Amino acid sequence: MKKVLALVIAMIMMVTFIACEGSSTKKTNDEITIGVILKTLSSEYWGYVAAGVKAAEKDFGVKVNLQGPASETSYDEQNNMIETTLSTNDLDALVVAPLQPESIAFVLGNTQIPILFVDTDAEFSNKTAYIGTGNYEAAYLGGEYAAKQKGKGAIAVVIAGVQGNTNSYEREKGYIDALEAKGVKVASVQYAEATTDKATNIMENMLTSLKNNVDIVCCVNDDMAAGAANACKQAGVEGVTIVGFDGIQTGVKNVMNGVVSASVAQSPYNMGYQAVENAVKAVKGEEVEKVIKTGVSIITSENAKDYLAELKSVLK
Amino acid sequence: MTNKLEIKDILGKLGPLLALIALGIVLTISNTNFLVINNIMNILRQTAVNGLISAGMLVVLITAGIDLSVGANAILCACMMGMMMEKFNVSNPIILILGCLLTGMAVGCINGLLLTKLRLPHPFVSTLGMKNVLCGLALLVVATKTVGNFPSAVTWLGSSNIFQSTNFAGIPVCFLVLLVFFIGFHLFLNKTAFGRTIYCVGGNPEATRLSGINTDHVLIIVYSLSGFMCAIAGLVIVGRSGVANPSSAITPYDTDAIAACIIGGASFSGGKGTVWGTLIGVLIISTIRNGLTLLNAASDIQYVVIGLVIIVSAFIDVTRSLMETKTRRLAAK
Numbered sequence: 001m002k003k004v005l006a007l008v009i010a011m012i013m014m015v016t017f018i019a020c021e022g023s024s025t026k027k028t029n030d031e032i033t034i035g036v037i038l039k040t041l042s043s044e045y046w047g048y049v050a051a052g053v054k055a056a057e058k059d060f061g062v063k064v065n066l067q068g069p070a071s072e073t074s075y076d077e078q079n080n081m082i083e084t085t086l087s088t089n090d091l092d093a094l095v096v097a098p099l100q101p102e103s104i105a106f107v108l109g110n111t112q113i114p115i116l117f118v119d120t121d122a123e124f125s126n127k128t129a130y131i132g133t134g135n136y137e138a139a140y141l142g143g144e145y146a147a148k149q150k151g152k153g154a155i156a157v158v159i160a161g162v163q164g165n166t167n168s169y170e171r172e173k174g175y176i177d178a179l180e181a182k183g184v185k186v187a188s189v190q191y192a193e194a195t196t197d198k199a200t201n202i203m204e205n206m207l208t209s210l211k212n213n214v215d216i217v218c219c220v221n222d223d224m225a226a227g228a229a230n231a232c233k234q235a236g237v238e239g240v241t242i243v244g245f246d247g248i249q250t251g252v253k254n255v256m257n258g259v260v261s262a263s264v265a266q267s268p269y270n271m272g273y274q275a276v277e278n279a280v281k282a283v284k285g286e287e288v289e290k291v292i293k294t295g296v297s298i299i300t301s302e303n304a305k306d307y308l309a310e311l312k313s314v315l316k
Numbered sequence: 317m318t319n320k321l322e323i324k325d326i327l328g329k330l331g332p333l334l335a336l337i338a339l340g341i342v343l344t345i346s347n348t349n350f351l352v353i354n355n356i357m358n359i360l361r362q363t364a365v366n367g368l369i370s371a372g373m374l375v376v377l378i379t380a381g382i383d384l385s386v387g388a389n390a391i392l393c394a395c396m397m398g399m400m401m402e403k404f405n406v407s408n409p410i411i412l413i414l415g416c417l418l419t420g421m422a423v424g425c426i427n428g429l430l431l432t433k434l435r436l437p438h439p440f441v442s443t444l445g446m447k448n449v450l451c452g453l454a455l456l457v458v459a460t461k462t463v464g465n466f467p468s469a470v471t472w473l474g475s476s477n478i479f480q481s482t483n484f485a486g487i488p489v490c491f492l493v494l495l496v497f498f499i500g501f502h503l504f505l506n507k508t509a510f511g512r513t514i515y516c517v518g519g520n521p522e523a524t525r526l527s528g529i530n531t532d533h534v535l536i537i538v539y540s541l542s543g544f545m546c547a548i549a550g551l552v553i554v555g556r557s558g559v560a561n562p563s564s565a566i567t568p569y570d571t572d573a574i575a576a577c578i579i580g581g582a583s584f585s586g587g588k589g590t591v592w593g594t595l596i597g598v599l600i601i602s603t604i605r606n607g608l609t610l611l612n613a614a615s616d617i618q619y620v621v622i623g624l625v626i627i628v629s630a631f632i633d634v635t636r637s638l639m640e641t642k643t644r645r646l647a648a649k
Contacts, residue, residue, distance in 0.1 A: 042615055070615035075564045077605075077615075079557055080362045084609045087358055087485065088349040102462045106475075106558025164460040164563030 032062040034279045035085040036095040036272075037078065039119070039167075041068035044248040045268055049097070049119065051314050052272025060280050065091075072194075073162060075100045079107050086111060093279040098122045101166055114282035118275040119266075120167060128282045131275045131292045133266045135170035138296045139220070142243045142264035143178025145298050146216045149241045149261065152183035156216035157206050159224050161194040168194075171220040171245060184216060192224050199227025207235045217242045222251025225260045247299050249311055255304040263299040265307065269314045270294045331632065332580055332596040339600060343607040350610055354485045357477070363602040364474070364490035365390075365549050365556070366572050367595065371494075371501050372424075372545030373573040374594045375538050378505075379518040380586025381439040383542045385427060386549075387569030388450035393420045393550030394560035395454045397470065398463030409469030417547045423450065424543020428536030439539075447570070454562040464559040473548075474555015490552045497548070502591040514538060518586030575622065576601055579629045600625065 036053050038046050050066060057064040065085060069077035078099045085091060086108070093114040098104040101122035108115060114128040121130040146156065156179050161168035168191075176186050188206050192199040199219065207214060217232075217240055219225040225244030232240050244251045247265025254260045271294045278288045299307050344351040369386045376383045393416045400406040400415050423446065430442035473493060477486025505511040516524040517534050525531050549569075554560055580597030582589030601622060608618050 040615070065612055067609060067612065068615070070619065073563060073566060075557065075561055076365065076553070076567060080358075080605065081609050083358050083361070084355065084606055087352070087354040088610070089352070090349075100462065100557060100559065100561055100564075102464045103557040103559040103561070106464075107556075162563050162566075164455050164462070164561065166462065169460075 032092050032280060032283050033065065033090045034062055034093045034095065034276060034283070035065045035088075035091050036067070036118075036276065037081050037085060038066070038068035038097045039072050039078070039099050040070065040074070041066075042070060043072070044250075045246045048248075048268035048311065048314060049272035052269040052274075053095075053276050054272075055269075055314075056273045056276035056280075060276065062276070062280055064276060069099070072099060072167070073165065075103075079103070082107050092283045093128075095275045095279050096122075099167075114279060114288075116275055116279050116282070118271050119268075127290075129278050129288045129290055129292055131278060131294060132271055133294055133296050135167055136174040138264050138266050139171040139174025139218075139245065140178040141296050141298060142245065142262065143175040143218060144182065145262055145300075146175075146218060146241050146243050147179050147182030147184045150184065150215045154184045154215035155210070155213055156184050156186050156218060157203075157210070157214055158186060158189045159199050159202060159217065159219045159228055160189060160191050161220050161224070163191040168220050175218040175220075175243075179216070179218070187214070192219075192227065194221055194224065196223045196227040196230075199224035200230045203228040203231030204235065207231060207237060212237050214240055216240070219243065220245050222246050222248050222254070222260075222263055225251065225263070226254055229254070229259045247297075247307065247311075249308065252299055252304050252308045252311065255299050255301060256308070258301065261300070265297050265299050267294050267297070332593055332600065332629070335629075336596055336600050336603065339603055339607070343603070343610070347607070347610045350607060355606070355610070357485045357488060359599070359602050359606045360491040361488040361556075362606060363598050364488065364494050364552050366569070366576060366601065367491075367494045367598040368497065368545050368549040368552060369569055370573040370576040370594050370598050371497055371591065372542030373570075374577045374580075374582055374589050374591065375501070375505070375514060376439070376542050377518075377574070377577050377582045377584065378514055378586060378589050379535060379538050380521070380584070381431070381535070381538070382443065382574070382584070383424075383427065383439065383539065384443040384570045385423065385446040385450055386542065386546050386573055387567055388447045388454065388565045389420055389423045389543055389546035390550035390553060390569060391560070391562065391565035391567075392423065392450045392454045392457070393417075393547040394554045395458045395463070395562050395565075397466065397550075397554065398560035399457040401466070402458065402461075402463055407467055409467045412467070412470050413551065416551055417544065420543040420545075420547025420550065421540050422543070424540040424546070425536060427543065428539035431539070432532040432535050451565040454565040458560065458562050460562060462559050462561045462563075466554055466558070466560075470551070471555040471558060474552040475558070476555075490555065493548075493552075497545070498591050498595055505591065510534075510537075515587055518588075520587075572601060575626050578626060581633060583633070 038049055040046050053066055067081050095116045095118055097119040101120055104122040105124045116128050117130045119132045158172055158175050160172040179186055187210055190202045192202050217228045222244035225242050229242050242260040244260050244263040247263045251263045255263055282288050396419045397412045397416050400412055427443055427446055430436050431439050436442045474490050476489045480486030513529055513534055517531050521531055576597035577594050579600055580593030604621055
C-alpha cells in the first residue's frame, strides 16, 4: 500500500520540478553563477530586492540562484540554504542578507568565493562588500524627521517588531537615539511582532496608559504604522506624527492619504541590483568598494506619488 | 493467506523508506548538484536538530500525548548557556552543557507534572502554555540579546565533522550522535519492560493503570525524556549557528517534529510508531527542503509539498489499518 506513497511523492516532486523549471533562469553563454539568499521572499519589501536582483541578472546575462526562507525569523532555514548553496560546484559568488548577522561568519566558515552582504551588514573576515544603508542610520533619519515636526519636549513612543531580532533592534535604537538627541522624550517601547493588529492593540494600550498624550509614533515597519494609525483614529487622537519604515506600496499610499505622516524607504530595488552588479565585478576580479551606500529617503506627502510610481514600474 | 499478509506488513514498514528512495531518485535526475557526497552530508547535518527533537516527540506521541514546547525548550536551553556565560562568566564547557541538559529535563519534568498532578485536560494545554512561558524566558535570560563566542567544546557537537578532507566536508558528528540516540531509543522502547509500558499507556491508559502500573510516573518520565532531547537539540543548534538567538524560540520546531513522526507511522491516538520510521520521516523532510533549495523553489512550494506529504502519508496509514481490521474481521468469520 505504501508503494502508492512513493509514487505520489515522486509525482509531487515531478510537478514541483516542472513548476520550478518554468521560473528558473535560462542558461546563458556567460559561465558566472551567483547565489543570492535574501531574508525571505514572502514579503513586499523583499520582492523589490528580488526585482532588482532579477533585473541585474538579465542586464549582465549571468545566472542567479535566488532564494529566501519562509519568514524573517526562519534563522535555521536560512543557514541551511547557505550551506546547501555553498556546496554546489558551479557557484562563483554569494550574496546574503543575513537574518542572524552574529552567526554568519560561523556558517560561512572558510569559504573562498566572494561574499557580499546586502541590506544588513555582518562581520566576516573575507567579506567582499556590503550593499545597503544600515537599519540604524535609516531609522535615525526617520527619528530626526519626526522630532523636527514636533520639536523639543514632545512625547514619543516606539513600536518595534520581534523582541530579540537584530534588525528590529537596530531600527528601534536608531529611532530612540535620534529622538532623544533632539530633546524628544521616548515614553515607551513595545513589541508588536511586525503585525498590524498587534500594533493596533499595543497603540490602544499605550494611549490609555499615557492618557492620549502622544505626539510621535515611530514604527519599525509600515504595517505597524497603519495599525498605530487605526488606534489613534479610534481613540479620537489627532495630529500625531506617525512614521513607518520600508516604503512598501500600502505604506506609501497611507502617506498619500494622510493616514501616516512618513515612511523611511531604503531603495530595496537598488540594493538587489547593485548587489548582483558588484558580485559580477568581484568574480571577474575587478575592484569593488567595501561599502556601497544605496541611500535612504523619507517618503512624505510631497514625494509619495513619485515614489509609488517608481515602485510600480519596478515590479513589472 | 498468512504469507500474503506478511508481505503486506513488510511493505507497510518499508513504505516511508521507498518514498525516501523515490524522492532521492527524482532529485538526482532533476538536479546535478543533489547526489554529491557533500550535499548528502548537508542533508544529514540539516536532519540532526529535527531528528533529536523528533525522537523525544515520538515517545510522547506513543503515549497519545503531544509536546508543543519542544522548540522553545531547545532555544531556552541554548539561551541558558548564553546567560551563564554572559552574566556569571562561566566558561567551563562541562558546567555549560550540564546547565543546558538540566534545563531541558526540568522543563520536560514540569510538562509531565502539569499533565499528571495538576490534571490539566490534555498535554496540548500544558505544553502550549509552557511553549509561551519558555519563549518569554528565553528572551528574559539573555536580555533579548543574541549571545555568541561559545567555547569550542560546546559548539563541537553541532559543528564538527569527522574524516574531513579538502574535497570532502566530512561526516557530521551531530548526525552520528543522532544515530546513537536512535539505536538507544529503539532498544529502550522494544527491549525494556519500561519501554513496553510506554506503548501500553498509549494504547489503553485505563487498562494499564488497572494492571498495577503507575501511569503518572510513566508520563512524567516520558515528558522529561522529551525535554532532555530538546536540550541536546539546543546544544546542536548552538553548534550549527555559533550563537544562541532568543527570538528563534518561535521557530516551528514542534510541527516539523510532529510531521516527521506522523510520516514515519506514529499516530495521535497513541500506542503506535517506531524509531526507524521517524528517522525516515525526518530524512524525508530535510531531503525535500534541501532538494527544493537546490531547485530554486521558493518557500511557497516547500510549504505545499511538505503539507501534502504529511496528508498523503497519514491517509495511507489510515487506509492500511482499516484494511487490516477488515482482513482480521474476515478471517475471524
